[in-house]
Amino acid sequence: MSEARQQIALVDVNCFYASAERAFDPSLEGKPLVVLSNNDGCAVTRSPEAKALGISTGEPWFKIAPRAKEWGLVARSSNYELYGDISARVMELLGRYSAWLEVYSIDEAFLGIKGSPDQVVGLGRTIRTAVQRNVGMPVCVGIAATKTLAKLANRWAKNNPALGGVCRWESMDPESRELLMARLPVSEVWGVAGRLERRLNAMGICSILELSRADPVMVRDRFSVVLMRTVLELRGTPCLPLEEERVGRDQLIFSRSFSTPLTSVPEFRQVLSVYAQQASARLARHHLQAKVLTAFAGTSHYNPKDKSFPSVCVPLPMPTSDPVLLTRAAHALLPAIQDGVKYARAGIMVTDLRPSGNQQPLEPFTNPHEERGIGPLVEQISRKYGRSTIGLGFAGLRSGLDWSMKRGMRSPRYTTHWDELPVARAN
Amino acid sequence: MGVIIGPRVIEAGLSLRLVLISPVAVAAGFPSPAQDYFDGRIDLNEHLIKDITSTYIVRVSGDSMEQAGISDGDELIVNRALEPRDGSVVVAVLDGELTVKRLKITAAGVVLQAANPLYPDISVPALADLTIWGVATRCLHHV
Numbered sequence A: 001m002s003e004a005r006q007q008i009a010l011v012d013v014n015c016f017y018a019s020a021e022r023a024f025d026p027s028l029e030g031k032p033l034v035v036l037s038n039n040d041g042c043a044v045t046r047s048p049e050a051k052a053l054g055i056s057t058g059e060p061w062f063k064i065a066p067r068a069k070e071w072g073l074v075a076r077s078s079n080y081e082l083y084g085d086i087s088a089r090v091m092e093l094l095g096r097y098s099a100w101l102e103v104y105s106i107d108e109a110f111l112g113i114k115g116s117p118d119q120v121v122g123l124g125r126t127i128r129t130a131v132q133r134n135v136g137m138p139v140c141v142g143i144a145a146t147k148t149l150a151k152l153a154n155r156w157a158k159n160n161p162a163l164g165g166v167c168r169w170e171s172m173d174p175e176s177r178e179l180l181m182a183r184l185p186v187s188e189v190w191g192v193a194g195r196l197e198r199r200l201n202a203m204g205i206c207s208i209l210e211l212s213r214a215d216p217v218m219v220r221d222r223f224s225v226v227l228m229r230t231v232l233e234l235r236g237t238p239c240l241p242l243e244e245e246r247v248g249r250d251q252l253i254f255s256r257s258f259s260t261p262l263t264s265v266p267e268f269r270q271v272l273s274v275y276a277q278q279a280s281a282r283l284a285r286h287h288l289q290a291k292v293l294t295a296f297a298g299t300s301h302y303n304p305k306d307k308s309f310p311s312v313c314v315p316l317p318m319p320t321s322d323p324v325l326l327t328r329a330a331h332a333l334l335p336a337i338q339d340g341v342k343y344a345r346a347g348i349m350v351t352d353l354r355p356s357g358n359q360q361p362l363e364p365f366t367n368p369h370e371e372r373g374i375g376p377l378v379e380q381i382s383r384k385y386g387r388s389t390i391g392l393g394f395a396g397l398r399s400g401l402d403w404s405m406k407r408g409m410r411s412p413r414y415t416t417h418w419d420e421l422p423v424a425r426a427n
Numbered sequence B: 001m002g003v004i005i006g007p008r009v010i011e012a013g014l015s016l017r018l019v020l021i022s023p024v025a026v027a028a029g030f031p032s033p034a035q036d037y038f039d040g041r042i043d044l045n046e047h048l049i050k051d052i053t054s055t056y057i058v059r060v061s062g063d064s065m066e067q068a069g070i071s072d073g074d075e076l077i078v079n080r081a082l083e084p085r086d087g088s089v090v091v092a093v094l095d096g097e098l099t100v101k102r103l104k105i106t107a108a109g110v111v112l113q114a115a116n117p118l119y120p121d122i123s124v125p126a127l128a129d130l131t132i133w134g135v136a137t138r139c140l141h142h143v
Ligand SMILES: [Mg+2]
Pocket: A012, A013, A014, A015, A016, A107, A108
């Protein structure tokens, strides 16, 4: 009976962005490759060859660029259209192997699986082969009794090619598991970082093994229930159920850094309008409404003078996904913008999300725009005719302005744009 | 059905305006006797794409497959999950590029052929010596 217990598999694409680039441009195979963040700021994904050159994740591109030629290093701007589609294909495929799927990020998902140790490892291999064959993405699969251990097992599979990309935690012998946990710092545990790590270290808890042996009650009292769950999960007791409906994600963020800094209120008015409408569209698509909107802006960390990080938090009059209300709320940031200061990023975040139509608002609070379906109308039109054909107010005047992202080294959007299809040579 | 061609401005109140700059179809909403029989139009995706996760569209550049009915500028529907067989039109990786060829598998070995005698065959001992990116299932030929 216990053999057929629920297990959790974490499937994670290796070097996702770099793998997605290579899938459509085989000439990149074997070459050092970095994919740059928004606005070509820094390296967010490195191929193994780029890692071997000593390029660290988050390294600014302007520091790497001078040596790129000598290294034969290829850089690509983030191609979100491509990565989004590849991700959707991977997740759809994973869904065929388990009805119990939690998409955790763009390139990783937890799957609930059942079976004997051999069966679940076999399933892991089947999944790995299928994702490689159908989508061309290399993945590793970590399998364990808990999510936290599945993460560790996945990491182990990544670092040990001999495992063939699949590692079941409980199938490792106990000494190897302890050795691994003793070697890894607590910061390698899912959910432990920064201040928490320093506090644990101060108590003499430095390795994952030490954390797993800490007294859960002490951890709860001195830290949090969340960390206590981590301790229990490391001991093999499942505490974090799969969240199939990740609508439970309690925030949506729309934020970007700019190729040319924003320096004036009118520019901000436009940018915030665009984000508010993106937020509105996303909320509507997921049948969600937000209760709170936060708008923020900031100067570059590379520009220490003129520091300015204004933000406002606006409680909305009612839970809403209405673009007009969200835009108005986002504009509350405008009085805080200092004219002349060079802002490098701005964004909005909607929080306190809830399913729409959960509770009927009292008559006086019914939002006239929602009734007229303006949000869905805008979304329908932009789906049909393209993202920049329609917008509310200032967001409607998007074309020709230069604040949008710099993606000068972006590869074609191979799978989402008819005029950017991959080319197959016949000559 | 009425069609409104933009630009057109609708007052949305609150000093923001909704600007339509695309043609928008507006349904007049009369009851149609055919309504009960309408089950959706023919959906090419449904008929041309067997598996949405493994199907890609590539554009052909060049005339080496002309005699197989695949012309310069045509689009191919390619399924990466299919097992290539003798006679399959495949997209293979040659010198780091996606290349369209006809696959011939014989007892003597494996050959990638163009459908044009001007292009030489590429022979390898076994299928494993090739990187087959995908198998073409349809050609969207421009007539
Ligand atoms: Mg990954």
